[in-house]
Amino acid sequence: MSGNGYMIEVSNLTKRYAGHVAISNLSFTVERGEIVGLLGPNGAGKSTTMRILSCFMPATSGTARVAGLDVFHDADEVRRRIGFMPENNPLYTEMRVREYVKFRARIKGLYGAKMRDRVDTVLQQCGLTDVTKKMIGVLSKGYRQRVGLADALVHEPELIILDEPTIGLDPDQIRSVRQLIKDLGKKHTVLISSHILPEVEMTCSRVLIMRGGHILAADSPANLEKALSHENQIVVELAAPIEDLTICWEQMAEVEHFDIAPIDSDYFRCSLTPVNGADIRPQIFNMVKERGWTLRELSRSRYSLEDIYVRVTRPQSEEELY
Amino acid sequence: MRVFFTLTRRELAGFLVSIAGYVIIAMAVFLMGLSFSVLVGKLEVPTPMPIVELFYMTPFFWLILILSVPVITMRLFALEKYSGTYETLMTTPVGDWQVVLAKFTASLIFYMLMWIPLIGCMYVLSRYSNDAAAFNWVSIGTTYLGIFLVGALFMSVGLLASSLTRNQIVAAMVSLAFTVSVFLLSFAGEKFGMETDWMNEALRYVAMVDHMQDFARGIVDTRQVAFYLTLSSFFLFLTYRVVQSRRWK
Structure with a gap:
């Protein structure tokens, strides 16, 4: 033994x-x-x-x-x-x-x-x-x-x-x-x-x-x-003019990538990928407050084990975690 | 040894707890009953033959032997492989030999249980026939020895067939093909064995019908006993190797 x-x-x-x-x-x-x-x-x-x-x-x-x-x-x-x-x-x-x-x-x-x-x-x-x-x-x-x-x-x-x-x-x-x-x-x-x-x-x-x-x-x-949390996302749901919103995200240095999708008549759902996975929720909150927009959701989604599993076992991509 | 008994008991319970076992016994009893009525018909004409010998001469007797064996043995390994219990069984510290011998022993015991009603038929005949000499317990004993030996050979072949597949039908067909062809070899000698002596000689060794005739007369020839025992052992050995072979791949 x-x-x-x-x-x-x-x-x-x-x-x-x-x-x-x-x-x-x-x-x-x-x-x-x-x-x-x-x-x-x-x-x-x-x-x-x-x-x-x-x-x-x-x-x-x-x-x-x-x-x-x-x-x-x-x-x-x-x-x-x-x-x-x-x-x-x-x-x-x-x-x-x-x-x-x-x-x-x-x-x-x-x-x-x-x-x-x-x-x-x-x-x-x-x-x-x-x-x-x-x-x-x-x-x-x-x-x-x-x-x-x-x-x-x-x-x-x-x-x-x-x-x-x-x-x-x-x-x-x-x-x-x-x-x-x-x-x-x-x-x-x-x-x-x-x-x-x-x-x-x-x-x-x-x-x-x-x-x-x-x-x-x-x-x-x-x-x-x-291991994957640096790839988290921030979800913002708010009512604002679409043009302002686009300019605003473009100007924000911490945002690497963003998507805007309209949901209801006034509201838009924005998915932001922050640089280095930084938590930029306070900045977003302050900005929304300054401009007087209506915010109804602000959250940070972290990769769950499920996302990791899906990513890792996906047949097409050969990327390995370690 | 304890493991062997535990396994044998379970295998036997597998026959006796499920309906399949009783269907097999019922089928055998039905065919015995048919043989019995044929026999009673024959006895109306006076005959010098002993009754057991007459009995085994009825075609139904061989039908029971040939048909029951595949039905009994087909499930032994194939069902376990099919249902997956083979995996649970073989991942416990049981030996391959223990598994093979337990299955063989249990099926042989069940097979002999199946033949018990035959004693009843014989008893009825002895009770109501006038000729006491036509019936004696020694020839019944040797007939049962014959049934046992033929059964052991057929069971070992059936076990081998079952170990080779996970499909019970395939297992049954393979052992049926064997039992039928070995049975038919008994008549091959008469059909075309006349040309050379050695061929005739060889065929006589495997002629089961002739062997059974001897057993029914109360003759126990050690050559025949050895024939059945060695051949059964050989097929059991082959089964053992098949069970073992999952560790070679």
Whole structure:
């Protein structure tokens, strides 16, 4: 076991299928206790990365280590340390909830009192206590997802890998699953994948944005936002003569670029790009006051993670953040 | 070992909890019933043959053998691959051998359960026939041994077919093609095996109908037992390699 404390170490990982490359030269690390989100559009290579980490299939080249163990050579040991919930959360629908979790606990090497104890704990933890005798096939999607989570947790793995854990859930269920994931982060290392942004933004301490088998950006959601905040915009909505407005923005030194769009009869919506991302809202306010125009909105829009995601994963532009 | 039992139990439950298992059993019982009535018809004419041998001579007996196996085995791997549970299964610390053997064992147990009603047919015959000599438990035992061995071979082929695809229909067709052609090989000897002796000899080794005839007479030939066991092991080994092969690509 390597003592550097990384839970996941991936270096130069490549997976080629016949005819196309799913991931190429992927490298990243995840420290113990982190909740990391893999974010990217469909086909970005998220599931492939997770399948390799969970020893379901080998990589074409490169290495991946979990808790210091190679996923190919020490596959059995790695599998013992991982709780994996694949995409779409496949379950044996003809089994009952408790029966299924017990079965999974057994094949993961738990028996007797310890097994029963763990099964009861995870059923409680995942809020499944009132459906333990129900068949999985009749459960709602939210409950099934929790069964999948209970299965991933039952053997107390060091690393939990969840592929699209909230896909297809209604907003209430999404919230409860997210809360569960956040709670897991207190004891385990968690790697989740998603193509939904707010999910990752809310639950993860770090985000890896993927596209076309590459990692395009890797940082905390806050840092990613900061990195792009110099490109913010100022939105002004006001009633003024259009000619005056144009001259006024042209003369203002801090404004690099502007757009004016009429909205109502009198009002115009102006989007201003300030030089170096300066906050010029006070100047604008003073100017409007001096001229006696009517101002009804003055705001500064910052790039959200969503904008970053859209920018980064846009297929045409090859610009990279780092 | 515990993992193996857990997996076997689950696989068996997969047959017995779902309706599919009972449909298969019902189909088998129906065909056994048809065989039984054909048999009763034959018994009106006095015959020196033992009853079990007569029974297996009815075409329905072979129909059950040939048809039930693909239906039982097609789901074993293909369904798991299709529904994705294969991924959840193979990312736990279970061994590839454990998975293959558990599926094989469970399907074989289910298959033998399916044949239990046959004992009932035999019992009715022994109870109401006047000729006690036509019926003995040893030949029933050896018939069941024969059914078991043929079943083991067919199951291992079905398992291999299922492991190769995620489509249950494809798996069923591949194993059906095998079971039918192996069955037909029994008659190949009579048809064109006369020209050379070695060909005849070789075909006799694989003639299942002849083997079953021996079993039904109470003859257990170790050559035949070895034939079925080695061939089943061979196909199980191939299945194991297929399961393993996902780690080669």
